[in-house]
Amino acid sequence: SQQGEEDPQALSIQEGENATMNCSYKTSINNLQWYRQNSGRGLVHLILIRSNEREKHSGRLRVTLDTSKKSSSLLITASRAADTASYFCATRDEANAGGTSYGKLTFGQGTILTVHP
Amino acid sequence: EAQVTQNPRYLITVTGKKLTVTCSQNMNHEYMSWYRQDPGLGLRQIYYSMNVEVTDKGDVPEGYKVSRKEKRNFPLILESPSPNQTSLYFCASSSPFMSAGLAADEQFFGPGTRLTVL
Numbered sequence: 209s210q211q212g213e214e215d216p217q218a219l220s221i222q223e224g225e226n227a228t229m230n231c232s233y234k235t236s237i238n239n240l241q242w243y244r245q246n247s248g249r250g251l252v253h254l255i256l257i258r259s260n261e262r263e264k265h266s267g268r269l270r271v272t273l274d275t276s277k278k279s280s281s282l283l284i285t286a287s288r289a290a291d292t293a294s295y296f297c298a299t300r301d302e303a304n305a306g307g308t309s310y311g312k313l314t315f316g317q318g319t320i321l322t323v324h325p
Numbered sequence: 326e327a328q329v330t331q332n333p334r335y336l337i338t339v340t341g342k343k344l345t346v347t348c349s350q351n352m353n354h355e356y357m358s359w360y361r362q363d364p365g366l367g368l369r370q371i372y373y374s375m376n377v378e379v380t381d382k383g384d385v386p387e388g389y390k391v392s393r394k395e396k397r398n399f400p401l402i403l404e405s406p407s408p409n410q411t412s413l414y415f416c417a418s419s420s421p422f423m424s425a426g427l428a429a430d431e432q433f434f435g436p437g438t439r440l441t442v443l
Contacts, residue, residue, distance in 0.1 A: 239430060250329075250415060250434035251368075296367065300430070312383060313358065313432065317367035 214297060214316040222324050227284040229319040231297030232277075238300045240273060242282050245294045245318070254282075254295075259302065287323045294318045327352045331416050331435035338406055339443050346401045346438050348416030356419045357399035358383070358432070359391065361412040368415065374399055406442040414438045 215230045231240070239258045243251040257264045257273045257280065264271045270283040284291055296318045329350045338344055350357065358373040360383075370383030374393040388410055390402040399418075403410060416435040423429045 241430070241432070243432075243434075248413065248437065248439075250436045251417075251432070252434070253431040256430055298368075298432075312373060312381070313370060314384070315360070315368040315370075317365065 214295070214319045216319060217317070218320045218322070220322045220324065221287060223287060223289055225287055225323075227287050227291070227321055227323070229282045229295050229321070231280045231282070231316055233280075233297075233299050233314075234278065235299075236302040237275070237278075238302045240280050241298045241300075241313075242269075242271060242280075243296045243298060243315075245296065247293075251296065284321075287321075289323050289325045292321060292323045294320050327433065329416055329418055329433050329435035331414075331438050333438060334436060335439050337441045337443065340407055341405050344403050344406060344440075346403075346414060346416075346440070348399045348401065348435060349397050350399075350416075350418040350433065351397065352418060352420070352433065353396065354418035354420045354433070355396070356421070357393065358417045358419075359389070359399070359401045360415045360417065361385065361410075362415065362437075363412050371401070371414075406440075408442050410440065411442050412440060414440060 213232050241256045242254040244254055245251045255266050255271050257271050268285045273280045296315050298313050298315045300313055332347045355376050359371040360368040362368050369385045371389050372391040374380040377393050377396050380391050415437050417432040419432045
């Protein structure tokens with residue numbers, strides 16, 4: 209079963225508005241990552257947040273992590289039409305950290321973001 | 326340029342005909358993975374490898390094989406493909422260490438291989 213569950217499944221906004229996507233997970237994690245995918249292409253890494261961090265910024269992106277609620281959110285501020293893509297969260301379990309299963313990464317089903325010009 | 330390459334990009338084949346999808350990375354990454362992406366199911370990990378000769382099953386390994394004889398290559402083998410393996414496949418690599426300006430744990434994805442099994 210999927211570790212990360214994104215919400216909403218689809219989001220449609222106007223240029224200039226902010227977009228917020230949420231990710232929930234079930235187990236204790238070592239880190240959580242957000243990726244972007246343009247229409248059938250390879251995923252591109254956006255930002256990684258570790259379990260001992262609560263917030264990270266990268267340009268117009270802001271990621272928060274609440275380990276007590278097992279959830280994360282990705283905020284894209286001042287969205288542009290070029291931000292139209294699918295966004296995925298992925299988790300690396302704490303149980304796998306440092307062990308032979310460290311390579312295991314679990315993705316959510318993604319949020320489809322459409323930004324209208 | 327740091328990259329992950331996959332070949333072929335598109336493949337149409339028939340049930341039972343063995344095929345191999347190649348994956349190569351030029352970043353000296355320790356970790357490599359294969360994923361399949363299906364509508365409504367997101368990305369599911371098939372196999373991963375922590376280093377040469379070290380591989381492990383992901384969430385959906387049935388019907389697939391992998392090998393890691395060299396650090397840069399991680400081929401995906403379908404011994405007897407079936408129609409339910411029709412999917413978009415991605416290879417990815419990462420390292421648990423920061424190096425040459427690359428962040429630790431950041432996964433680099435290949436462009437994808439769209440496989441159709443008739």
